[in-house]
Amino acid sequence: MPLDFGYLGILFWFVLVWSMVWKGIALWKAGRNGQLGWFIAMFIVNTAGILEILYIFVFGRKRLPAA
Numbered sequence: 001m002p003l004d005f006g007y008l009g010i011l012f013w014f015v016l017v018w019s020m021v022w023k024g025i026a027l028w029k030a031g032r033n034g035q036l037g038w039f040i041a042m043f044i045v046n047t048a049g050i051l052e053i054l055y056i057f058v059f060g061r062k063r064l065p066a067a
Contacts, residue, residue: 019049026052029060 005012023042030039038059042052 015048019046019052022049022052022056026055026060029056033060035060 023046026042027039030036030042038055042055045051
């Protein structure tokens with residue numbers, strides 16, 4: 001007999017998938033940008049996608065070189 005957690009189980013799987021998608025995108029961007037500190041922090045800390053979303057849209061933007 002499988003365990004049935006009802007809505008709690010559905011919420012768990014939704015948060016898991018949500019987090020993994022954002023984590024994958026953010027880790028890929030951090031690796032491409034050569035930002036090892038961010039990569040390690042996001043790899044170790046699980047924030048249900050919050051840290052990853054902040055990195056992608058706020059901290060992970062490439063800076064334009066000074067002319």
